[in-house]
Amino acid sequence: MKQLLLLLSLLLMAQWSIGQGRSSNRYVRKIMDDSKFYAGFRVGAQYNNLRIVQSYNMLEQLAGSQEGYQKEYEGIMAQVQPSVAIQLYYYPVHVIGFTFQPTLSMMSWEYSNSYQWASENVNLASDYTFKHKITSFDLPLMAKLTAPLGNLQVYAQGGAYFSVLFDATKKVEIIDTEITNAGEFITESVRREGFEQQLQPYHWGYIAGGGLSIDVHTVRLGLEAYYKIPMQQPFLAEMRYQQGGYLSSIYDVMDDWEYSGLEVALSVTIPLDHIAMMYRSK
Numbered sequence: 001m002k003q004l005l006l007l008l009s010l011l012l013m014a015q016w017s018i019g020q021g022r023s024s025n026r027y028v029r030k031i032m033d034d035s036k037f038y039a040g041f042r043v044g045a046q047y048n049n050l051r052i053v054q055s056y057n058m059l060e061q062l063a064g065s066q067e068g069y070q071k072e073y074e075g076i077m078a079q080v081q082p083s084v085a086i087q088l089y090y091y092p093v094h095v096i097g098f099t100f101q102p103t104l105s106m107m108s109w110e111y112s113n114s115y116q117w118a119s120e121n122v123n124l125a126s127d128y129t130f131k132h133k134i135t136s137f138d139l140p141l142m143a144k145l146t147a148p149l150g151n152l153q154v155y156a157q158g159g160a161y162f163s164v165l166f167d168a169t170k171k172v173e174i175i176d177t178e179i180t181n182a183g184e185f186i187t188e189s190v191r192r193e194g195f196e197q198q199l200q201p202y203h204w205g206y207i208a209g210g211g212l213s214i215d216v217h218t219v220r221l222g223l224e225a226y227y228k229i230p231m232q233q234p235f236l237a238e239m240r241y242q243q244g245g246y247l248s249s250i251y252d253v254m255d256d257w258e259y260s261g262l263e264v265a266l267s268v269t270i271p272l273d274h275i276a277m278m279y280r281s282k
Contacts, residue, residue, distance in 0.1 A: 032215050033148075035271030038089035042224070044265025046083045048107045050076065053236065056253035073111055081106035083263055095146045099157065103138040104166075107259070113252075123179040128172060130252060134199070135167040138228075140207045151215045158208035161228065168196045172252075198254055205230035213267070222267040233258050 052073075085103035092098075110131040117124045142159030169192065176187045211224025235257035 031218050031271055032220070033094060035273055036091050037272040038087070038091075038220070038269040039272050040087045040220070040267060040269030042085045042087055042101070042222075042265040042267035044083045044085075044263045045080050046105060046107070046261055046263040047080050048078050048109070048259045048261045050078045050109050051258045052076070052255050053233075053258055054256040056237075056255055073113055076109065076111040078107075078109040081108055083265065085265070087267060087269055089144070089269065095148065097144040097146065099142050099144055101140050101142070103140065105136050105138045105163070105261075106133065107136070107261075108133040121180060125177045127175045127177075128252065131171040131173075132195075133169050133171075134165070137164045137166055139163070142207065153213045153215075153220075154210075155213070156208075156210040158206070160204060161207045162204045163202060163230075163234075165196060165199055165201045165234070168194055168199055170195050195254070200232065200234035203230055203232035203234045205232065209263075211267075218271060220267075220269045222269070224265055224267060226261075226263045226265070228261040228263075230259065235259065 083103055083105045085101045087099060087101050089097050089099045108131070110129060112127065112129045114125060114127045116126075138161050140159060140161035142157045144155055144157040146153050146155040172191045172193075174187075174189045174191065178185045178187075206229045207226055208229075209224060209226035211222050213220050213222035213224075215221075233256075235254070237256055
């Protein structure tokens with residue numbers, strides 16, 4: 001967050017220095033309309049919609065078919081996570097542009113399930129809560145179409161993205177309850193581990209969105225939204241287990257998931273070519 005605030009301060013200082021001595025609205029409008037290169041950043045929140053395609057049972061994989069031990073989910077919850085991107089724009093003409101936006105993207109979800117074993121003397125129940133977190137670099141390349149309305153711009157943009165896995169961690173909370181003739185015994189534990197080897201290291205898909213921006217002097221402030229549609233699902237069995245592994249080490253087989261992502265973000269961009277011209281003229 002400190003780095004983002006510093007970058008914002010530098011951008012504002014740059015646009016302020018451009019306007020010194022030439023603060024007329026006509027001059028500022030000409031800067032924004034004639035600029036071909038823009039750079040900036042966006043900060044947003046991303047929500048990923050998860051859907052189970054195929055559920056795998058740990059006991060079936062260990063010992064063959066085990067009737068009565070089907071995985072039962074107590075709840076699945078995807079969580080909102082932050083995203084940060086650098087934005088680079090090129091406008092060959094005023095209303096049509098192209099943008100490359102390297103993005104640090106996060107995804108997290110959790111679910112719970114339980115298993116029970118019973119005999120004449122012992123009743124054992126194990127409850128698991130799995131909390132996953134994935135960090136990746138998304139590299140989207142999009143075309144942008146803008147409808148200018150004076151200082152306001154309404155725009156739509158879309159293209160494709162390539163995503164590279166950076167990190168994947170799992171936290172598992174385990175509660176074992178054992179009931180015997182001697183009484184009830186409860187044991188709680190927490191395990192943490194990485195699970196990058198169970199995921200596809202990269203995938204690609206389509207991205208589309210739109211937004212509204214306003215020019216404040218020579219800074220362009222925007223509110224925008226993006227929707228990602230993966231063409232490869234990194235959580236499907238056919239796309240993961242690159243090293244032949246199948247079971248995790250914590251009594252769970254990772255299910256096949258499908259996801260799609262929605263991001264809402266605030267953006268700040270400035271015209272680079274006019275800043276460069278100003279410094280060259282000094």
